[in-house]
Amino acid sequence: MVLRCCVSPRKCCSFEAAIAALLVTSVVLFTSNAVFAAGDEIVNKKVLLLSQSPDGHPPMTHEYAAGLRVMEKCLASVPGVAVTHVNADNPWLEGPALIRAADCVVMFLSEGARWTHEDPRRIEAFAQLAARGGGFVTLHWGMGTKEARYIDGYLKLFGGCHGGPDRKYKILDADVVIGTTDHPITRGISNFSIHEEFYYELKLVPTSNQIKPILQTEIDGVTQTVAWAWQRGDSGRSFGFSGGHFHKNWERVEYRRLMTQAVLWCLDLPIPEAGMAVDVAVDALQPDPNGK
Numbered sequence: 001m002v003l004r005c006c007v008s009p010r011k012c013c014s015f016e017a018a019i020a021a022l023l024v025t026s027v028v029l030f031t032s033n034a035v036f037a038a039g040d041e042i043v044n045k046k047v048l049l050l051s052q053s054p055d056g057h058p059p060m061t062h063e064y065a066a067g068l069r070v071m072e073k074c075l076a077s078v079p080g081v082a083v084t085h086v087n088a089d090n091p092w093l094e095g096p097a098l099i100r101a102a103d104c105v106v107m108f109l110s111e112g113a114r115w116t117h118e119d120p121r122r123i124e125a126f127a128q129l130a131a132r133g134g135g136f137v138t139l140h141w142g143m144g145t146k147e148a149r150y151i152d153g154y155l156k157l158f159g160g161c162h163g164g165p166d167r168k169y170k171i172l173d174a175d176v177v178i179g180t181t182d183h184p185i186t187r188g189i190s191n192f193s194i195h196e197e198f199y200y201e202l203k204l205v206p207t208s209n210q211i212k213p214i215l216q217t218e219i220d221g222v223t224q225t226v227a228w229a230w231q232r233g234d235s236g237r238s239f240g241f242s243g244g245h246f247h248k249n250w251e252r253v254e255y256r257r258l259m260t261q262a263v264l265w266c267l268d269l270p271i272p273e274a275g276m277a278v279d280v281a282v283d284a285l286q287p288d289p290n291g292k
Helices: 009-030 064-075 095-101 112-117 120-131 148-158 247-251 253-266
Strands: 045-051 081-087 104-107 135-139 160-163 168-178 192-200 211-219 222-231 237-241
Touching: 045 064, 045 095, 064 081, 064 247, 064 253, 095 120, 104 112, 104 253, 112 120, 112 148, 112 160, 120 135, 120 148, 135 148, 135 253, 148 160, 148 237, 192 211, 192 222, 192 247, 211 237, 211 253, 222 253, 237 253, 247 253
Parallel strands: 045 081, 045 104, 104 135, 135 237
Antiparallel strands: 168 192, 168 211, 211 222, 222 237
């Protein structure tokens, strides 16, 4: 239906042409990072970023809050995605309600596999989010546990875990290759080299459960999966990346694009063929000197 309020047919046509041009311009503005649902209505998705205070690692490593502030900047340009970034230090009593209200939870915190189980209400909230097809993203020590008893419960949510007394990690100069080249998360990302601490020989759900290698590298002569994507049986999606130790690596466009596109994939939102625009101001890449 077109509403007309015209003094003359010529002016009416001019008005309609102006409106059409405005609509075209609006679409063009959103093209690079477009996120639309059916009928071209902007989707409303809630992303919950969970970081913590410093955990005793040296400065510029395990910079949980600073790293997720970079991710927050990258996601800010995506229409229809609302981001909440909170500190999840224990006891985090408001946490279960925040998890249940989210569509995707990103964990970049200390010994995350253990942390998810520390409060029964917390693990229940994660299970409820999984049951309704929610998304999960875990980064570096966010997938970790020193005690093996937390591994199985964590795998059911995230698909991979760096856990138990046999867990392995190594700092190295790594040549990283794309594990599944046609996966939406890898769009706009090529093979790259990086100085990083990677967790490896991760505990992963069986490959029959639709888990896909996203990034791989050779460690001690063996090809290791250091990032994965998992289409869960409950219709939800999970992603993990065992890198992220050094905060400086957030300066790399490959890192920012990988993390951002992983969130969008877990939300089941489209990702541009050329990859997301993830430009961030230089000062926004620097961690807070107070570790906050």
